[in-house]
Amino acid sequence: MKKFKDFIDEKRGLVEKEGLKAEYEEVFKSLLDKYDAESPAELNDKDKVKFFEEIKKHYTAGKGQTKKGEELTKS
Numbered sequence: 001m002k003k004f005k006d007f008i009d010e011k012r013g014l015v016e017k018e019g020l021k022a023e024y025e026e027v028f029k030s031l032l033d034k035y036d037a038e039s040p041a042e043l044n045d046k047d048k049v050k051f052f053e054e055i056k057k058h059y060t061a062g063k064g065q066t067k068k069g070e071e072l073t074k075s
Contacts, residue, residue, distance in 0.1 A: 020064050026073045027059045034072075 031054055032038065040048055058068050065073065 020062070023064045024059055027055060027065060030073050031055060031058070 031051055032040070034054075035043060035047060035051060037043055040051055043051055057066065058072050059065055
């Protein structure tokens with residue numbers, strides 16, 4: 001049987017992951033708007049590369065939005 005503390009720690013981790021997922025989606029959608037596309041599949045090869053490079057600038061995996069990401073999603 002799990003200890004209560006372990007259970008709470010597990011739930012905190014899930015909540016944190018959900019928050020990071022929401023931030024990633026926000027950056028992703030903001031960049032799609034910037035490129036006037038509904039999906040990266042609509043972009044030509046050159047713009048796809050730029051799109052995903054910009055995601056790396058605006059979002060750090062496991063940490064969340066960078067300063068640039070926060071600026072992007074607020075505008």
